[in-house]
Amino acid sequence: MPTAAETLDPAHAAARTREPAIVVDHLQKTFRLPHRRYSTLKERVLHPFSSSTYDELHAVHDATFSVAQGEFFGIVGRNGSGKSSLLKCLAGIYNADSGSVAIAGRISPFIELGVGFNPELTARDNAMVNAIMLGLSRKQARERFDSIIEFAELEEFMDLPLKNYSSGMVVRLAFAVTVQVDAEVLLIDEVLAVGDAAFQAKCFDQFHRLKAEGKTIVFVTHDMSAIQRFCDRAMLVERGKIMSIDSPSVIARAYNELNFGQILSEGAGPRMIPDVAEIKEAWFEDADGKRVTALEHGARMAMAMEVRFHQAAEDPWFSLHVRNPARHVVFSTGSTLHLTTTGAFTAGETVVVRVELENWFSPGEYTMTPTIAASGGTDVLDVREDLATLDVHGRPLGGVVDIPHTFEVHRS
Ligand SMILES: Nc1ncnc2c1ncn2[C@@H]1O[C@H](COP(=O)(O)OP(=O)(O)OP(=O)(O)O)[C@@H](O)[C@H]1O
Numbered sequence: 001m002p003t004a005a006e007t008l009d010p011a012h013a014a015a016r017t018r019e020p021a022i023v024v025d026h027l028q029k030t031f032r033l034p035h036r037r038y039s040t041l042k043e044r045v046l047h048p049f050s051s052s053t054y055d056e057l058h059a060v061h062d063a064t065f066s067v068a069q070g071e072f073f074g075i076v077g078r079n080g081s082g083k084s085s086l087l088k089c090l091a092g093i094y095n096a097d098s099g100s101v102a103i104a105g106r107i108s109p110f111i112e113l114g115v116g117f118n119p120e121l122t123a124r125d126n127a128m129v130n131a132i133m134l135g136l137s138r139k140q141a142r143e144r145f146d147s148i149i150e151f152a153e154l155e156e157f158m159d160l161p162l163k164n165y166s167s168g169m170v171v172r173l174a175f176a177v178t179v180q181v182d183a184e185v186l187l188i189d190e191v192l193a194v195g196d197a198a199f200q201a202k203c204f205d206q207f208h209r210l211k212a213e214g215k216t217i218v219f220v221t222h223d224m225s226a227i228q229r230f231c232d233r234a235m236l237v238e239r240g241k242i243m244s245i246d247s248p249s250v251i252a253r254a255y256n257e258l259n260f261g262q263i264l265s266e267g268a269g270p271r272m273i274p275d276v277a278e279i280k281e282a283w284f285e286d287a288d289g290k291r292v293t294a295l296e297h298g299a300r301m302a303m304a305m306e307v308r309f310h311q312a313a314e315d316p317w318f319s320l321h322v323r324n325p326a327r328h329v330v331f332s333t334g335s336t337l338h339l340t341t342t343g344a345f346t347a348g349e350t351v352v353v354r355v356e357l358e359n360w361f362s363p364g365e366y367t368m369t370p371t372i373a374a375s376g377g378t379d380v381l382d383v384r385e386d387l388a389t390l391d392v393h394g395r396p397l398g399g400v401v402d403i404p405h406t407f408e409v410h411r412s
Pocket residue numbers: 031032057059077078079080081082083084085086
């Protein structure tokens with residue numbers, strides 16, 4: 001029986017009508033963590049009645065879901081929630097205790113760094129061995145070899161044993177192999193966490209390509225903007241259990257709430273206070289006040305958010321943060337920087353917060369994250385990660401901003 005969200009959301013509807021590429025049914029993976037064991041003769045004599053006992057850790061607990069062919073499916077959750085264990089069950093790296101996994105087509109996993117690589121072999125040999133293990137013929141592997149090495153930018157190092165590589169180089173090689181072997185189903189765990197900004201941009205290019213080619217991709221990450229940018233649907237897991245499967249924006253929000261909740265229970269940092277205020281929308285505007293998703297570099301522009309108060313609030317703080325594709329906050333502003341107070345708001349009131357500025361961002365894709373806080377910033381009333389996106393056009397520039405400036409050469 002579909003949920004209300006599934007009925008309304010076109011991504012859910014599409015996922016239901018397409019043939020499934022992955023069907024997971026009541027999957028269970030439990031680790032047994034032994035209690036202290038007495039192994040030496042002396043210990044056994046001293047503790048004659050102790051027996052070997054275990055704690056059971058349900059890394060994957062009764063997981064049932066399916067992923068449609070051609071779907072980009074995100075998995076998010078806090079550290080230790082079971083994402084990698086689930087992906088390893090899908091990849092056949094772990095044997096599940098019970099339940100089943102059915103996958104239509106060839107799988108290419110990017111799961112645990114270094115698995116399948118031999119540190120004594122060169123990048124060349126590792127790439128060939130892996131490509132063949134993942135289903136390419138020798139001839140195909142030879143043909144793909146150049147593009148694998150080119151993608152990984154390891155042309156100069158391909159005859160160096162892998163043990164002499166930096167971890168970043170190994171990641172690039174592993175990801176290059178994963179995306180070049182023409183598998184129908186790709187399982188990708190946390191690739192964005194390890195690379196630098198340039199590598200991330202390359203990963204994003206590959207995601208676009210794989211998506212356009214109709215590949216099925218299961219993608220684990222902590223990067224909510226990537227989830228919202230690429231995924232058709234996403235799943236939130238917590239303590240091995242599936243908490244919900246929904247649209248990427250709903251899941252990103254649930255994940256953020258879970259994280260703020262965690263901070264709250266640890267008694268440190270900001271805490272999430274639900275139900276006071278809600279960020280309904282955020283958008284960019286051009287010089288004429290028209291909502292846009294693309295703008296020419298150098299033009300006058302505005303960014304805005306619409307907030308609805310469900311309860312009365314006194315002097316809430318509004319702020320807006322703009323991130324570039326490398327996830328750096330390139331611009332951040334807030335009411336505290338400009339106003340002594342924002343005033344008092346009543347339940348049911350809707351306000352629009354607007355910031356006007358000159359578009360000094362370098363060409364590229366940007367996202368805006370609006371937030372509302374209270375009590376001097378310690379209570380977060382709402383935060384919407386990457387709610388609006390903006391594509392800035394113009395001639396390519398070197399830096400993250402292009403500040404108006406003069407340039408002179410003086411001869412002495
Ligand atoms: N091989 C293993 N043996 C014992 N326990 C394990 C093993 N692999 C994972 N676990 C445990 O299972 C739970 C889920 O781990 P898993 O790595 O799947 O989480 P995760 O969501 O991928 O975490 P992270 O975001 O930190 O990568 C954790 O408590 C972890 O300690």
